[in-house]
Amino acid sequence: MALRIFSKIKNIEEARDRMCNLVETLKDSFLLSQDSYKNHVKMHDVIRDVAINIASEGDHSFMVSHDVNSEEFPRIDFDKQQYNHISIVANKFDEPCSPIVCPKLKLLMLKLCFEEPFKLQDDFFDGMSKLNVLSLRGAIQTFPTSIQKLSSLRMLYLRRLK
Numbered sequence: 001m002a003l004r005i006f007s008k009i010k011n012i013e014e015a016r017d018r019m020c021n022l023v024e025t026l027k028d029s030f031l032l033s034q035d036s037y038k039n040h041v042k043m044h045d046v047i048r049d050v051a052i053n054i055a056s057e058g059d060h061s062f063m064v065s066h067d068v069n070s071e072e073f074p075r076i077d078f079d080k081q082q083y084n085h086i087s088i089v090a091n092k093f094d095e096p097c098s099p100i101v102c103p104k105l106k107l108l109m110l111k112l113c114f115e116e117p118f119k120l121q122d123d124f125f126d127g128m129s130k131l132n133v134l135s136l137r138g139a140i141q142t143f144p145t146s147i148q149k150l151s152s153l154r155m156l157y158l159r160r161l162k
Contacts, residue, residue: 061104063087093118099146101127112138120144136161 009015023041026032032041043051052062061082083102087109097120100108105128112118117139125131125146134150135157 059084061085089113097121097124099123099126103127103129105131107131107133107135109135110137110140111135112140114139117141122146125150133157135159 009018023032027034027041031047032043035042048064052064055062062085063083064087082104084104085107086100086102086105089111091113093112093114099121108128108131119141120143122145124144126149128150130152131150132152133155134153137157137159138161140161
């Protein structure tokens with residue numbers, strides 16, 4: 001709903017039903033498989049890479065960094081400023097995260113599985129003026145003050161913050 005992917009959806013229940021139907025269709029087509037957790041599904045890496053490639057055609061551009069063994073914030077060429085969707089999962093960063101400057105960014109998912117709380121720089125959200133969806137999970141110590149500048153934000157998902 002926050003990204004307006006589904007047209008003619010009036011409430012969260014309709015969106016949830018539509019999404020559940022789509023997930024079942026993908027499972028029936030063997031593009032998703034049931035995870036050991038009841039409400040989770042899995043996607044093979046090859047399927048994921050193809051899906052990202054297809055979804056990135058046209059005006060959409062996705063960046064996915066789920067390298068849990070990396071010890072540094074993904075070094076992405078943000079100067080291109082083309083990303084609409086960014087997903088980062090990490091277990092450790094040795095250095096502070098530099099701000100993401102992507103004026104077209106609509107969705108940011110940041111999952112930090114750190115043992116120690118991690119502080120995002122105060123200007124971390126400055127370059128995300130069109131952000132609609134923000135999902136933060138994990139060892140984030142405090143919110144950067146720049147979160148107040150996210151005037152286009154429609155959905156804020158916070159989970160297991162320390």
